[in-house]
Amino acid sequence: MEADESGDESGALEAELALYDWALQHQSVDAARAAVELGLSRSELDAAAERLREAGLIQRVPGDPSREHAVAPEAATGARIASLEARIREQQLQIAGIQMRAARFAPVYHHRGTRDTGELEVLSTLDEVRTLLNRMSAQCREEVLSSQPGGGARKREPMEEALARDRPLLERGVRMRTLYHHTARFHGASQVYVAAASALGGQYRTSHELFGRVIIFDRETAFLPTTDGAWGAVVIREPNTVAYLCGLFEQTWETATPFANAGDEGFAKVAGELDRTILQLLAAGLKDESVARRLGMSLRTTRRHIADILEQLGAESRFQAGAAAVRSGLLE
Secondary structure: OHHHHHHHHHHHHHHHHHHHHHHHHHOOOOOOHHHHHHHHOOHHHHHHHHHHHHOOOOOEEOOEEEEEEOOOHHHHHHHHHHHHHHHHHHHHHHHHHHHHHHHHHHHHHHHOOOOOOOEEEEEEEEHHHHHHHHHHHOOOOEEEEEEEEEEEOHHHHHHHHHHHHHHHHHHHOOOOEEEEHHHHHHHHHHHHHHHHHHHHOEEEEEEOOOOEEEEEEEEOOEEOOOOOOOOOOOEEEOOHHHHHHHHHHHHHHOOOOOOOOOOOOOOHHHHHHHHHHHHHHHHHOOOOOHHHHHHOOHHHHHHHHHHHHHHOOOOOOOHHHHHHHHOOOOOO
């Protein structure tokens, strides 16, 4: 099908070129005579002539509407291009007007909307957050610290986007350390991302619990999530607060486990930590939903872990599991 369509287009262009050349040579367009001399059927020639008229390459002779002649390509396109350029200029003026009107409101927004005090800024939309994150990444000089709760819900596309964003940082020598929940170890997309970024110099560790989501650039600017569920962010530049967040990160980093591939012995240690943490949270009275949120797992995966723990301990209830865990030394 593609080959036939390509052949049709090539044949049509050859007919147009032949008729255009003939019309220039004879200073007129005589369809019957041109068809005979060019070896074209009348339908082929009429179709080629109509396409040339649409392109402006064949036009009526001024003062004699009954005759047509071929004109220079520049003359054929000049009027059409001028019309398009006029429309573009009109649209550019409209864009400038829109931008000018919006710019009048910018001071009000930055004073009230973002509540920017120089040390604290609230971004209310995901687009605003992404824009500032990209700018901070481009300006980052030395270090990025990141705590990213979750892991079990990560998909390949976001991880590929993250690698594309992080690669320039790592290639220019910026130190990058990231914390994930243990569940990220069991996720294919996370494994691929960590392997690729580690090869560029990134460092990754996992923990059974994290203190929350945070991104810190050069120990000067920190991004925290808003609590309204709108994917906004609170941007903090106040030095004491940023230093406190860096301290929280370092404490968790020291006790976290280096990210290992599926075949490494680190998996056994991680699985044991998960089981003990789940038992501790259940013993503290947390419901399945709260346990899942604390560990960055889906509710379904959390309940499967709980069922496996009960089976391993030979318990039929969570109370029996707690007692068995104490006897086995898993819980104090």
